[in-house]
Amino acid sequence: RMRAIIVRKLQSSVVKFSYCGYRYKYTGSEMAEESTSDYKKASSVYDFTVKDGQGNDISLEKYRGKVLLIVNIASQCGLTKGNYAELTELSKKYEDKEFKILSFPCNQFGSQMPEKDGEEMVCHLRSAKAEVGDVFARVNVNGDEADPLYKY
Numbered sequence: 126r127m128r129a130i131i132v133r134k135l136q137s138s139v140v141k142f143s144y145c146g147y148r149y150k151y152t153g154s155e156m157a158e159e160s161t162s163d164y165k166k167a168s169s170v171y172d173f174t175v176k177d178g179q180g181n182d183i184s185l186e187k188y189r190g191k192v193l194l195i196v197n198i199a200s201q202c203g204l205t206k207g208n209y210a211e212l213t214e215l216s217k218k219y220e221d222k223e224f225k226i227l228s229f230p231c232n233q234f235g236s237q238m239p240e241k242d243g244e245e246m247v248c249h250l251r252s253a254k255a256e257v258g259d260v261f262a263r264v265n266v267n268g269d270e271a272d273p274l275y276k277y
Contacts, residue, residue, distance in 0.1 A: 164277040170195065173274045175229075176262035178242040183261070185274075191223045195274070197231035197266045198257060199238040200249055209255035216256045226258025229275075231266050238263060 167173060170193065171186045194215065199205060216226055230246060232238040240249045242262045250257065264272035 164273040167273075167277050170274065170277065173277070175264075175272070175274060176242075178246050178260055178262055180242070180262065185227075188225055188227070191225050192219075193225055193227055194258070195227045196229070196257075197264070197275075198228045198260075199231060199234060200240055200253070201237040202234065205237075205253075209253055209257060212258065213254070213256040216258055228257040228260045229266070229272070230260065230263040232263060233265050233267055 164173075171184075171189050173185045174182050175185065177183050194212075196212070198208065198212075202208075212226055212228070215224075230238045230240065230242070240246050246260060246263075250260065264275065266272065266275040
């Protein structure tokens with residue numbers, strides 16, 4: 126099951142919406158002084174630091190001012206081919222706009238993302254001809270062990 130978060134460029138406003146049965150909230154307020162892994166202290170997605178596929182810290186502050194689609198991906202799900210095609214289409218359609226897809230591999234749904242981070246993940250996406258935006262380290266998106274960004 127794919128979960129997505131869409132963040133729009135807004136000032137001092139709150140957007141609440143649902144996608145695939147999940148509820149989301151985005152606050153367009155100023156970023157906290159430091160990036161945080163404590164999602165309860167975050168005022169926006171830009172407060173978070175995540176890991177890329179090689180284990181490097183990436184501050185989401187670098188995406189400030191862009192429309193973001195934050196989505197989890199899986200390689201073995203029956204919907205993967207269609208999801209990758211749609212993400213690739215979005216990526217190409219809005220490549221000249223202030224739009225970025227942030228993809229987080231997730232193995233929580235039936236172990237449908239067996240690829241490891243790094244080179245193995247890159248090889249999988251290349252072979253699938255998937256342009257799914259910036260790809261980060263594998264995360265959990267549900268439950269107590271969910272990544273703080275997804276808890277937010």
